[in-house]
Amino acid sequence: MYPKNTWYVAATPDEIAAKPLGRQICGQKLVIYRPRPGELAALEDFCPHRGAPLSLGEVCDGALVCGYHGLAMGCDGKTVSMPGQRVGAFPTIRRYPAVERHGFIWVWPGEAALADPALIPHLEWAESPDWAYGGGLYHIHCDYRLMIDNLMDLTHETYVHSTSIGQKEIDEAPVSTRIEGQEVICRRYMDGVMAPPFWRANLRAHGLPDDQPVDRWQVCRFSPPSHVMIEVGVALAGHGGYEADPKYKVSSVVVDFITPETDRTMWYFWGMARNFRAQDTQLTAQIREGQGKVFAEDTAILEQQQKSVEAWPGRKLLMLNIDAGGVQARRMIDKMIAAENAAAPAPATAAPGSAAPHTQSPTAAAVASAA
């Protein structure tokens, strides 16, 4: 239940620096590696000789040499050579379009002919020297859409992250959910509130007082298939809030790339980009550590939620106003999948790891509810 004709973040460059990486994306097992410094390739992780994972091998002279019997695979999926063999008739393995951009490795798990690198989103914070970025990767046992729901309804911060970024006013402030072009955007503004611990620390780091009321904002932007960028920040109250002059505010972008591994597991590339003290690598490390702890709280609850929705298959879930972001995001996803299915006349054979008979996607029941 995921689109395939799209770019997913599959890895970060450090993961392929020393050796090839075996990783499953959208039910497909891939090996991602650097044929030569600065180059990138992604193939089926399957040696056509005897089926060993190519990710156990090593790169040698631009070829990925199988660690079992030495078949040398080219980055086009064709065998280059093998000791003592003529390899011309060897079957070709599947090549996946892969692009390194914005500090991530992007892979297109669907039809290669459709893979246009221009479809990779532009990320200003990843390219501008005015911004710093720190992040990490979590492997989570849940349907990737549960994570989208999580990020598009930040009222959970009050409960899941009560000691860091949660505060009661998140619940009380209404959220506005809109579709703008290819994005679903949820906006929430909390004016004249006291900042929670995470933001008080950031105010101090920014040289601002942490004991005065602030205007706080959260702008969640979902773009298909599963990217969520969240503008978050606080400004000293009365200076314009989200629009305030930089000297009165501290803000950042929470970065979330969510990549399905199977129907019930996912890779979560999380991070934070900021445009203040961008050169302060110690601050970057410190924010990264704090964010890692906060996001581990989500991991715990999402894995329990996954087990729970699997245990009650068919049980309908509510769609409240606060859930509108997730609901709209899922509709976009469903449309992409439907369009892919319509375009593909015959179903492909089952991909490895995709057969998860218990997998249950939560369904939703409309319930009238308003503040």
Added chain:
Amino acid sequence: MYPKNTWYVAATPDEIAAKPLGRQICGQKLVIYRPRPGELAALEDFCPHRGAPLSLGEVCDGALVCGYHGLAMGCDGKTVSMPGQRVGAFPTIRRYPAVERHGFIWVWPGEAALADPALIPHLEWAESPDWAYGGGLYHIHCDYRLMIDNLMDLTHETYVHSTSIGQKEIDEAPVSTRIEGQEVICRRYMDGVMAPPFWRANLRAHGLPDDQPVDRWQVCRFSPPSHVMIEVGVALAGHGGYEADPKYKVSSVVVDFITPETDRTMWYFWGMARNFRAQDTQLTAQIREGQGKVFAEDTAILEQQQKSVEAWPGRKLLMLNIDAGGVQARRMIDKMIAAENAAAPAPATAAPGSAAPHTQSPTAAAVASAA
């Protein structure tokens, strides 16, 4: 394969003292908690908002507040409130009858209308100040009926517990099995034997000599669905045995509440009640520790037996005279289940965790056998 219209021990009070408890009983996932001090509630462990387990939440002002987005659930299964929402149309979740009595939390997993607290067995040892009780809880990977078999045929003590309570004379003394009212009772008397280590220690603790012959008895009482109370003791030989004056004997009641979790896993609430030196809490702790070790020996063999009967599906087991207690207990259980099925016209939908395709209940073949 368990009755549902009955009271099971689901927890002990200490398990819900600090926070809600998530526990699966008879294939159903429950949250058990105290809405207020001294009160008790049990509900489906499923938040109607987005399906998170309610057991991850906290109690606040009598409501169970979901740890994900703050839905406040009442102990009747109806949502009390949720920040920014009108909750009147929210679906109700299932409430389970729950009663605290005799130092245990009892839950009725079946039809709530039938749950009469008067059906909870009376346990004198739990209420009288003349008695002391100590016990524990084991989670065991086996069909709960294997544990009933175990407790209704104590010849296993000779082999499984050879260093503590086992002795050859258990095998040699005939057992009498009778149905009396709603109980299956197995009685065994061993007169003029030397006490095994566990009882020698208890004789000494009681100020009695441990080097003289004793009359030993075991009276196992099964009552549906899965409670087994075993009167055990020794008296100095020639003073009347089971009927001897208290000054000549030491005795206690082995307490076993056996609660199915799924078809192949169970909760085992074990303990020992005694009416001598009842105020001696150190002795209670010491007995509890010893019993815990002995009963862990059962756990090990039962889990292996479960794997074995699953590996040989359909293989018939023997029903010897020593097995009569377990056989009769299973017949009572089967009758309860049949009566429930007859009363329930349409089968309920599968409960979570109950689908265990490999589960194999041992069948039994009649074999003529007698001492």
Added chain:
Amino acid sequence: MYPKNTWYVAATPDEIAAKPLGRQICGQKLVIYRPRPGELAALEDFCPHRGAPLSLGEVCDGALVCGYHGLAMGCDGKTVSMPGQRVGAFPTIRRYPAVERHGFIWVWPGEAALADPALIPHLEWAESPDWAYGGGLYHIHCDYRLMIDNLMDLTHETYVHSTSIGQKEIDEAPVSTRIEGQEVICRRYMDGVMAPPFWRANLRAHGLPDDQPVDRWQVCRFSPPSHVMIEVGVALAGHGGYEADPKYKVSSVVVDFITPETDRTMWYFWGMARNFRAQDTQLTAQIREGQGKVFAEDTAILEQQQKSVEAWPGRKLLMLNIDAGGVQARRMIDKMIAAENAAAPAPATAAPGSAAPHTQSPTAAAVASAA
């Protein structure tokens, strides 16, 4: 997918020295034990009383006494006695032919009437005082045939064992594969090469120079169902290689007994026999330790290969000239299985552990390939 009417190595004597051993062979759970010193028996690991594994019991006066309720089982599968019971009508459990020979316990998992001990292969190295043997046992999560493939194509040494026995010349030297009687034999000769680390150490241990060219050989002998004996060695170049006088060479036999546990797991009895310095037990231990490390490298890649061929069911594997040994061995195995199936009119009921729905045996596609 394994023959059953054949002898498999099931255990080594040290494994049954102290107590009965529970072991699964060809999907069947067995208990292997010594009824009396020097005697041997193998039975179904299932007590006919209540199904507990007999391997949890103890041997007493020639009988295997069940550790649960004391049923005493004879080595013919008939109950000898049980406290307080007449056992004449107790069902018999299956007895498996078992023979101790050549330092191993051999078991025949198929039809007992066909089990002729004369069919156990003769192993000169196991009987002659001129030879020493050291080995071990690995439990590996893969189809046993992947291990046969591994041992019949030693080009993998170049890649998997690059730091010990691998060298580029293995790839470059052609292999000859022949069927001779009931054996598949792969021969490879590498003349005038420098020895790899493992052999340099052995040359030194043998008092020979390690810095001169050698003639190296590998002769792999597969015999059904799954035994692979590999003659390996090096001789100082120009002295006749494989045929050289013993004073110029150092050689040994790699011993591999491969026993299916289930369709996707196996027991690997590995070792090395040598006919130089046979009395040097320290050398035996040293070689054993080194071999254990080298063969653990195979374990790692085979378990990954198994996962991979399961993830791509139906994906054809190549059959190159280097794979001919494994291909021919599989053909012999397939013929044995076909003959068994033809001889057995009705299929037996499923044996425990044999039902592995995901199990995938790699299929093979013919590809023209030659050096």
